[in-house]
Amino acid sequence: MTLPEPVRAELDRVRHAAPVDFAALEQVRRRFDDEQAEALSGYLRAAQSANTVRAYRSDWVGWAAWCEAEGRVALPADPVDVAVYLAVAADATKPDGSPAFGPSTLERKAAAIAAVHAAGGLPSPTRSDVVRLTLRGIRRTRQAQPRRKRPVLLGTLEALLAELPPPGWPTGMARRRDALLLLVGFAGALRRSELAAVALEDVTVDVDPRTHEPLLLVELGVTKTDRTGVHRQRVVLPRGARRPTCPVCAFADWADVLTAPDPRALLDGEGGPEATHRCHSYRPGPLRGPLFPSVSKHGRMGGRSMSDRAVSDVVKRYAAKAGLDPALFGGHSLRAGFATQAALGGASDREIMRQGRWTNPRTVHRYIRTANPLEDNAVTRLGL
Numbered sequence: 054m055t056l057p058e059p060v061r062a063e064l065d066r067v068r069h070a071a072p073v074d075f076a077a078l079e080q081v082r083r084r085f086d087d088e089q090a091e092a093l094s095g096y097l098r099a100a101q102s103a104n105t106v107r108a109y110r111s112d113w114v115g116w117a118a119w120c121e122a123e124g125r126v127a128l129p130a131d132p133v134d135v136a137v138y139l140a141v142a143a144d145a146t147k148p149d150g151s152p153a154f155g156p157s158t159l160e161r162k163a164a165a166i167a168a169v170h171a172a173g174g175l176p177s178p179t180r181s182d183v184v185r186l187t188l189r190g191i192r193r194t195r196q197a198q199p200r201r202k203r204p205v206l207l208g209t210l211e212a213l214l215a216e217l218p219p220p221g222w223p224t225g226m227a228r229r230r231d232a233l234l235l236l237v238g239f240a241g242a243l244r245r246s247e248l249a250a251v252a253l254e255d256v257t258v259d260v261d262p263r264t265h266e267p268l269l270l271v272e273l274g275v276t277k278t279d280r281t282g283v284h285r286q287r288v289v290l291p292r293g294a295r296r297p298t299c300p301v302c303a304f305a306d307w308a309d310v311l312t313a314p315d316p317r318a319l320l321d322g323e324g325g326p327e328a329t330h331r332c333h334s335y336r337p338g339p340l341r342g343p344l345f346p347s348v349s350k351h352g353r354m355g356g357r358s359m360s361d362r363a364v365s366d367v368v369k370r371y372a373a374k375a376g377l378d379p380a381l382f383g384g385h386s387l388r389a390g391f392a393t394q395a396a397l398g399g400a401s402d403r404e405i406m407r408q409g410r411w412t413n414p415r416t417v418h419r420y421i422r423t424a425n426p427l428e429d430n431a432v433t434r435l436g437l
Contacts, residue, residue, distance in 0.1 A: 112165035128169065132181035135166060139184070143191045156192045163188060203381040204420075205368070205390035206397070207298075210239050214297055216374035223352025225320035229310055231367055233303040234345055237271065238364070238387035240300050241288040242409035245364040245384025247273055252358075253311070253340035256304065258332075266292045267301045267332045286410055292332060301332035308337045317352065392420035 116138060120127040125134045142162065145153040154162075163184060167177040178184060205213065217232055218224035238248050250273075257270040269290040293299030313319040343358030359367075365384035372382040388409065395405050402417045411417050427433055 108161060109165040109168055112162045113169055116162065116166055128173065129175045130166060130170070130178045132178040132183050135163065135178045136183045136187040139163060139187050139191065143194075152195070156188075156195050159191060160188055202383040202386045202389060204393040205239060205382065205386040206394050207390075209372075209375075209377070210235060210390065211298065212375040212377075213368070213371040216371045220320070220323045222317045222320040223350070225323060226310060226316065226348045226352045226354065227350075229303070229307045230345060230348055231371070233300070233307045234364065234367060235371070235387065236293075236298065236300040236303050237269075237290065238368075238384075239391055240290045241271060242388045242391040243271075243273075243288070244388055245361040248345060248364050248384070249359050249361045250274055251344040253308075253342050253344050256340075256344060258301065258304070258336060261291065268292060269301055269304055288408065288410075292330070296330055299330060299332060302330055305332050305337070308340060311340060311342075312337070316354075320352075389420065392417060396421040 116130075117127040119125075119138055119141075120130075120134070123134075125131070139159050139162065142154050142159055143152070147153050163179045167179040170177045213235055214232060218228045220228060234248060237243060237251075238245075243251075251271060255272040255274070257272075259268055259270050260266070261268050271288045271290065273286045273288065290300040292301050296302055310316045310319060342356070345359045345364070347355035347357060347359055347363070349355075361384065368382050368384060368386055369379040372386075373379040392405050392409055392411075395408075402414055402421060405411070405417050405420070406414065409417070
């Protein structure tokens with residue numbers, strides 16, 4: 054049985070965006086009915102993250118356009134053509150003279166070309182020596198250290214929180230949402246994509262059995278280390294020692310707005326920031342929807358979650374208001390700040406890895422060296 058037109062269109066879309074074994078699909082075409090075809094279409098859409106599909110699609114369009122301009126064949130590609138394309142892209146510059154593409158971006162461009170070839174059942178041109186050596190040469194030529202975002206330490210976090218919009222309507226909407234976003238991102242060591250993806254039903258208010266203090270449990274879906282989201286990872290956020298930096302209080306404040314029949318009336322009646330905790334007896338009812346929806350300057354809340362780019366923009370915006378250089382901060386600053394601040398507080402690499410869900414100790418050691426470069430360093434024993 055032939056596939057319905059929507060499914061055939063979806064197959065063609067994914068064929069040019071993600072590596073799929075289409076040869077195997079050909080063997081089961083005859084057994085497809087409409088229900089099976091619809092199921093297949095859905096799974097193909099989920100084969101790659103939306104960000105990866107967008108990046109690969111953009112990279113493939115760039116490669117195909119270059120081939121057309123140069124009179125070369127994009128598919129199947131000649132390995133020498135791919136190597137020349139990468140070399141030309143590596144030499145491209147911005148108006149200020151800096152490289153237009155970094156080594157990681159060029160490697161992603163090569164991966165996109167390889168993905169489209171794999172989707173068509175063709176051998177990848179990027180596995181040839183000429184392409185691999187070209188990428189290696191680009192990497193060796195660009196020996197500058199990667200630009201890392203500055204970590205948001207506890208003092209920096211407090212400075213960002215001090216720049217939140219004032220209470221009341223309509224600014225109180227963004228105030229409560231952004232306070233929770235900064236605290237959850239910092240204490241939970243979440244990536245910006247993970248923050249953007251958290252739903253209200255993923256958050257549970259629980260009690261620490263040892264101290265009987267309230268805490269938040271946040272379940273994550275698809276993450277960088279769990280692409281399928283089958284093994285849902287859980288992050289615990291304890292009650293803060295102070296009201297302004299308590300994630301549980303911030304969640305209670307935001308959940309009140311989300312469940313209020315009239316958020317405007319609720320926010321109009323609030324005064325300045327509360328000084329005392331309010332999370333001991335807080336037990337929200339069932340909530341659904343994104344934890345961090347978009348909020349307009351007029352207090353209007355959208356039905357969709359913020360994008361990961363918007364999460365980064367929040368950090369940059371409050372950094373600028375606090376008198377910091379926004380170019381040095383971004384979404385990763387919260388996650389990096391957790392690891393660095395925890396290392397400064399004496400946490401072991403095992404403890405940091407557990408909360409941040411890192412699997413490579415070398416990554417954590419980088420943060421620890423940033424926090425205390427003299428930790429376990431033989432230079433302290435030289436007797437200088």
